[in-house]
Amino acid sequence: MEWRGVHEDLSRGPVPTMEYEKKKIRTLAEYKINMFSLYMEHIFDYESNPVIAPKAGAITKEQIAELVAYAKKYYVTLVPEQQAFGHLHHALKYEMYTDMAERPHGHVLAPGQPRTYDFIKQLYAELVPLFPGPFFHIGGDETFELGLGQTHDAAQKEGLGKIYLEHLSKVAAIMKPYNKRLMFWGDIALHYQELLDILPKDVIAVAWAYDDKPNFDNQLKPFRDHGLNLFVSPGVNNWNVIWPNFDVAYVNIRNFVRDGQKYGAIGMLNTTWNDDGETLFDMTWPGLVFGAECSWGEGECSIEKFKAKYDWAFYRNEDHTFQNAIDSLDNTHHILREAKLRQAQDEYDWIDPFTSSGAETYQRLLPVSHDIRISAEHALELLYSSRRKAQLHADTIEPMIFAGMRLDELGMKVQMYSEASTYYWDAYQNPTEHRRVNSDLSEIVGINARLMDMRDQTNLLRDAYRDLWLRENRPYWLGNVLLRYDATALRMQNKIWEVGAARRQLRSSKQLPPPEQLGFYIEPAVVAPVVPAQQPSGAK
Numbered sequence: 001m002e003w004r005g006v007h008e009d010l011s012r013g014p015v016p017t018m019e020y021e022k023k024k025i026r027t028l029a030e031y032k033i034n035m036f037s038l039y040m041e042h043i044f045d046y047e048s049n050p051v052i053a054p055k056a057g058a059i060t061k062e063q064i065a066e067l068v069a070y071a072k073k074y075y076v077t078l079v080p081e082q083q084a085f086g087h088l089h090h091a092l093k094y095e096m097y098t099d100m101a102e103r104p105h106g107h108v109l110a111p112g113q114p115r116t117y118d119f120i121k122q123l124y125a126e127l128v129p130l131f132p133g134p135f136f137h138i139g140g141d142e143t144f145e146l147g148l149g150q151t152h153d154a155a156q157k158e159g160l161g162k163i164y165l166e167h168l169s170k171v172a173a174i175m176k177p178y179n180k181r182l183m184f185w186g187d188i189a190l191h192y193q194e195l196l197d198i199l200p201k202d203v204i205a206v207a208w209a210y211d212d213k214p215n216f217d218n219q220l221k222p223f224r225d226h227g228l229n230l231f232v233s234p235g236v237n238n239w240n241v242i243w244p245n246f247d248v249a250y251v252n253i254r255n256f257v258r259d260g261q262k263y264g265a266i267g268m269l270n271t272t273w274n275d276d277g278e279t280l281f282d283m284t285w286p287g288l289v290f291g292a293e294c295s296w297g298e299g300e301c302s303i304e305k306f307k308a309k310y311d312w313a314f315y316r317n318e319d320h321t322f323q324n325a326i327d328s329l330d331n332t333h334h335i336l337r338e339a340k341l342r343q344a345q346d347e348y349d350w351i352d353p354f355t356s357s358g359a360e361t362y363q364r365l366l367p368v369s370h371d372i373r374i375s376a377e378h379a380l381e382l383l384y385s386s387r388r389k390a391q392l393h394a395d396t397i398e399p400m401i402f403a404g405m406r407l408d409e410l411g412m413k414v415q416m417y418s419e420a421s422t423y424y425w426d427a428y429q430n431p432t433e434h435r436r437v438n439s440d441l442s443e444i445v446g447i448n449a450r451l452m453d454m455r456d457q458t459n460l461l462r463d464a465y466r467d468l469w470l471r472e473n474r475p476y477w478l479g480n481v482l483l484r485y486d487a488t489a490l491r492m493q494n495k496i497w498e499v500g501a502a503r504r505q506l507r508s509s510k511q512l513p514p515p516e517q518l519g520f521y522i523e524p525a526v527v528a529p530v531v532p533a534q535q536p537s538g539a540k
Helices: 018-030 061-073 095-100 114-130 152-158 160-178 189-198 217-225 246-262 285-296 303-315 321-338 346-350 356-389 394-429 434-445 450-472 478-509
Strands: 003-009 035-040 077-082 135-137 181-185 204-208 229-233 267-271
Touching: 003 018, 003 229, 003 285, 018 035, 018 061, 018 285, 035 135, 035 267, 061 077, 061 114, 077 114, 095 114, 114 160, 152 160, 160 181, 160 189, 181 229, 189 217, 204 217, 217 229, 217 246, 229 246, 246 267, 246 285, 246 303, 246 321, 267 285, 285 303, 303 321, 321 356, 321 394, 346 394, 346 478, 356 394, 394 434, 394 450, 434 450, 434 478, 450 478
Parallel strands: 003 035, 003 267, 035 077, 077 135, 135 181, 181 204, 204 229, 229 267
Antiparallel strands: none
16 A cells, blocks of 8 residues: 555653654654654644643654654655644633634534534644644544534534534645645544535545454445545554554454555555553554555455564564464453453453452452463563563563553453452451451461452552653653552552451451441351261261
8 A cells, every 4th residue: 555654642651752653663664654644632742722732741842853854854744733623622622712612521522513614724833833744633533512502503504414524624725725634533434424525525525444344344434435545553452451453453454454455545544542551562562563464465464464564574483483472361351241341341350359340340249360370470471471572562561561561450350359359358247257267368368368369469560650651751640540559459458447447346346247237248158067977877
């Protein structure tokens, strides 16, 4: 394909250092990627609108100029994506912009408001000249608030589709003097296929989808039928997860790029996202390199052949150690999906098990916790013993190790909570059996007991995560993620104190608080008492 791109989310948490951005450009160029798109909502430091960007995370025009010049050395074109419709909450949350928001302090610019287009003109007047390439991406996806606020009456009269597409056309007109090809996300426009002729024929629809469907014809054919050029935009499925779901990503990338070629797409834009702000970019390389492989070749690329080549292509390793480790990490998603539990979501790691809903989720995770841990520990074993085999890109091994540690910790927490709950219930139901009760409670809060394990492992991961984040990113936003580790560790420490207090109460009142009061909701199954077999007659 003529354009083989990677899309980087700069607006949902991590903002990379300049050094790390340059490393990405160099590495992508190794695999014939020639486009690097910077996704921006509020992160560029506009002189005309200086309130919007957070100064600790802002990207300046001087930094953009430096990156553009650096990328040129590697034959990589930088493409800016500045949202001009939805995904603008971090601008619209400011009071001075409320009049041009679809709903106060919301996410979507209100079409039809004169100030909306003055605002877009101001942004683009600063940003567009910094990028000499032929494209400019205006976003335009997920405008869910449209028609629910300022445009409500117009939407009732004219229809949402007309309002949406006319707004894109007005933005295209703003872009015209800059001699750029306007790119826009195609998801909303697909709902209004009969109105696509409203758009100028020189705009480029960027069709995006991230699932592992067998084909994507229905997302490509409508744009081609209306004479619009296309990009296809698959994704590496790295958002909201402990480790990217490459099993889904590989099929998504393979099929989308194949179908894009079938419909004459001029390029691929492989996406990374940071939806919950936790993503480490160095985990995404298998999916990014696979996208490079598929968009460079013709027709349908082979996942199996790619995996067979990956160790050598990325690490200059002569066996399949690292691919085997990647497969083991990927397997955790498969295990969870087979159990009807989606995939290895970040949110599973932040659940409070000492609530009824959290305990219910842990009960659903418990049957697969062993398999998750074995798969993660197998990956760790390979990575720890063979990390010196990486002769190239060796710095990406540590993020893989971190993913293995965190997946193992997830399974461990589920098991430890279940075991602690079982022990507490047993102690509660047998308060007069002092030796038994003391043993049960010691398994929960004694030296090296379950709750201590859960606390200690969380703190260990917190420190490792902080170090990995700062290898890639500025300190900006890091605190928002570390809070999740801190809150989880503090939750465990508070529970240690609560169980300790319950233990002291037992000494005076001869009764423990009910298990649910302490957040132990997993009641052990009732086991029938063991009856000794009757001895044969005459036995001693």
